[in-house]
Amino acid sequence: MTYTSRIDLSDHVRKQACALLQARLSDALDLEAQAKQAHWNVKGPHFLQLHQLFDSVHDEIEQFVDLLAERITTLGHVADGRITTTASATTLYGYPLEATGGEAHLKALAGSLGAFGKAVRVGIDQAGTIGDADTADLFTQISRETDKQLWFLEAHLQAH
Ligand SMILES: [Fe+2]
Known part of the structure; x- marks a missing residue:
């Protein structure tokens, strides 16, 4: 459906x-x-810090969700946030249920965040090509923040 x-x-x-x-x-x-x-399942010596870090990453992604969905409705279409749609349409790898320690969770989430960032960066050029500079700008904003969140995760993995 497209609204005028x-x-x-x-x-x-x-x-x-x-x-x-x-x-x-x-x-x-x-x-x-x-x-x-x-956030829920991490265990180990750095539990509390990682527990909090993962929640702050979550909060940033929640803002991405809102930006993306509301750009869709701004443009007159229906944002589809249904879990069934998400499950069938996501391009990310499934999260490993067996992840326990901090490093396993950091690597799993960094992997997904990196894949997401790559797709968003492709979207910048795609949106520009079709002639929607504002959507390209929105993707740029999300891409820049995704890079920063990835830094927060990867900084924990780079010291060893
Ligand atoms: Fe919580």
């Missing part, structure tokens, strides 16, 4: 932009759940 809008982007451009946004929305919703998975 006074936004001066053609229906075709809006449809293409929303397809890009929806793909990353499904990834971000998966990633958000993965961060909570890490």
Whole structure:
């Protein structure tokens, strides 16, 4: 469904932009759940610090979800945040249920965050190519913050 809008982007451009946004929305919703998975299940000597770090990563991803979904509705389409859609559309690897220690969770979440960041960065160029500079800018914002969150995770893995 496409709602009419006074936004001066053609229906075709809006449809293409929303397809890009929806793909990353499904990834971000998966990633958000993965961060909570890490937050809840991490164990080991750095438990409390990692428990808190994973929750702060989750909170950043939650903002990505909102930015992506609301750009879709801004452009007159329906944001699909249903769990069933997320499960079938996510491009991320499944989170390892057996992850226990801090390093395992850091590597698992960093892997997913890195894959997400790569897809978002591709989206910057794709959105620019179809003629939606604002969606490209939104992807740029998310990409920059994803890089920063990845730094927070990888800094724990780089000292050894
Ligand atoms: Fe919590």
